[in-house]
Amino acid sequence: MKVSRKEIEQHNSRRSCWVAIHGAVYDVTDFLDSHPGGAQVILRCAGRDATGDFDSVHSPELLAEALPETAWRGQIDPAELAAPNAHPAVASGQQKSAGDVPPPLRSLLNLHDFEEVAQRHLPANAWAYYSSGADDEISKRQSARAYQKLSLRPRILRNISTVDTTASILGYTSSLPVYMSPVGIAKLAHPDGECALAAAAGKEGLVQVLANSSSMPIERVVQSCISPDQSIFQQLYVNRDISKSVDLVRRAEAAGARAIWITVDSPVVGKREMDERLNLAVTASDSDAQGVGVAKTTANSISPFIDWSILSWIRQLTSLPVVIKGIQSVEDAVLAYQHGVQGIVLSNHGGRSQDTAQSPLLTLLEIRKFAPFLINCNMQIFVDGGIRRGTDVLKAIALGATAVGLGRPFLFSLSAGYGEDGVRHMLAVLRQEIESNMVFLGVTTLGELRPEMVNASRLERDLIGSVKL
Template sequence: MKKLEGSEVARHNNRRSCWIALYGKVYDITDFLDAHPGGQQVLLRSAGQDGTAEYESVHSPDLVEETLPSTSFRGVVDSDTIPKAQSTTKHRPQQKRKAPFPPLRSMISVNDFEAIAKLYLSPAGWAYYSSGADDERSRYEAARAFCKLVLRPRVLRNVDQIDTRTTILGKNSSMPVYVSPSGLGKYAHPDAECAFASGAGKEGLIQVIPTSPSMPIEKIINSRVSESQPVFFQLYFNRDLQKAEALIRRVEKLGVSAIWLTVDSPVLGKRERDDRLKAQVSTGFFISKEDEFGTLEEQQPGVAKVASSGLLNPRLTWDDIAWIRQVTRLPLVLKGIQSVEDALLAYEKGVEGIVLSNHGGRSQDTAQAPMVTLLEIRRYAPHLINSRMEVFLDGEIRRGTDILKALALGVRAVGLGRPFLFSLTGGYGEAGFRRMVQILREELEGNMALAGATRISELVPEMVNTQRLDKEVIGSIKL
């Protein structure tokens, strides 16, 4: 392995010849500059320098070798002999932190953790986690939809013992809740996805590992409490079929129990909070002699765009489902179904599950709330409920009553993404995650008892009055 001098690496610091050092390894990324989804300026800031700090704030350590060809590797270098790239984080205004953060026993609701997260996270972290697309109406409509559903409790039933156990794709779960895949977990806590893996195992839940986690997939898998602990894997379908197959084979070998294919993000939604923050710390506009009104420089991409580098695939179609079926026998779930028509197509394709989701309101703003999609399915294709295809739902789940309503209307389990990320902040880590799970468990158990149900199978549609939300279901559909 060739050992390079720092001075040699430093010479390759421009568009014509761009080298970058990551974790002591040097890569020639000249030919990759134009292909980088986050724009070439992101990479040129680190040209001829050690870009590890900036890189690992967004990407998993192993992503670089998965993305670049082996011919890009130039050798190793002593990181102390080359300058460190200036991280954009140093230009961000410092958040006001209250120390120490409240003890976990004072966390009473899921929303309490969000308040802590807003204090703890960097501006970039908060913008990435909390933002939705455009005006963020889809995100808040999802929460409003739950409020428009009201419960119809049954009384005088023996509810002394409550059982929240269920199965998800045949795997046991202590509660009908799973950990949704979420990127950039290290903004919340250094242990990130590993804390989820360990905590989920201890609480009897199932984690869906994101395609591009903030740490190696192998490390996350090894953080489980036992080899029998089930985990699922979210797949963004790579345009390069060889890379897509290699990733599937890799996670198969690691022992994941199902593939959750994300289908609601062929392109990246416009995350304005993220973009505004970048605009504030970038040069933005400059005045030139040629243009007294100023010339718009290349816009600096937000964290979301950089983090999604190479993940999104606008060419993904229903035909690719058959290809995935040929590659793996793992159960397949389509994450991001937003209409009854697509729910029916998924059923016809024989997938094992669908997630009613609009990507947490982060892809297309004003896309209807997942709960409205569920009512749409109940009206026009009720045979899909409790069928061989399991139905899941995510988006703005915050209360035990939210979980109960979704289950009563036919959902197998619900996923939480942002809230679980928030639970890690404030230095809480795995303990914070487990505290949030316990809060949800207590709320679900209590509300099941109040509704008159002792087990999940006793939660039935008649326990939910949907009339106010039914009005938002599309009036007629040609199926």
């Protein structure tokens, strides 16, 4: 059944909301309030072509999962909907000037180079979502600066001919002590999104933690893996509608995920002002719109009403290993150990949740000082946030971390059309830095790294005097 542009444009309100996606017209009125990103995300496309907005964050499979067949109203030629006065939300998602050609990958020598290219080439809304931190972005900056406060103490004359960078993450081999942290909506950076990350992870021998807000379904991501032995873990934000979390865990388990990483450091979404300001500019012509950025629209469904009992719930649901992501104090690290989790991630959410929360590296030093038994117990300790150099990785490992997670760098390396090739080049750069600095330190394996190879005195000054455990 053919639908006219005029007919679609008449359904442009909460009372009656139609959108067109790839030429198919849907009545999404009844779906507005159940949309995980909130009704406003859809309403700004009401009566219009929503293909650009939809494709930037979702895979085509999602339509069949989210909308009933009765929502379909017919077809329209996409060219008929094209208009010079495109909705500002769509315009904000366009690439930067076509004349700004991305540099060849071989010219990018470090992870900072990838970030600079991403800033120039990502759509404005994607850059704001990926790069923004909370409030004054103090935690975001200090997470990186914490590594700069540590000095290395190399050992010389060790006759190092080769180095072995392999690590074991929850029993699965990784070619580097590095994993892909869960990063949401990777499709904003590249059309292949999380699938490109999975392909790169497989070829480089890394573990990928798939975000709860992945723009690709886990089944499709698993299909992008290069081997059935490739390890994918599933991130979980506990949903306000607990049945949706049950479905996610069961679906992940059926698809072959090998662990569940529960993220607990964002019971509410941080105030990411860059993200929200951009949205205000986009919705300036809409008197009913609010300054809510991508972060808040994608996290409305997260439940703030959980406590340690959530671990009992997850164990009844699955036998997969459980990792808690978002530990920010030694006290909670000990509690996690007492609750029997297989791993913890020391993380302040990349500085995106509570500003001035201490750096994850400082939390690692807290553990070393006040609960050193956690370093060599059967609970693995991971660190993420602010890691941009091979020396950062080795400092964390020397101080007791099992492996480190990178988030934003993987998104940046996808951007500017680089996709999987960009991710692999970024990892090659990081791998070379790790290997060469192991030689400088005088170690052949990660297991030979020792805390005395790191002078942490400048950061240790920030430790609190005592902790009651």
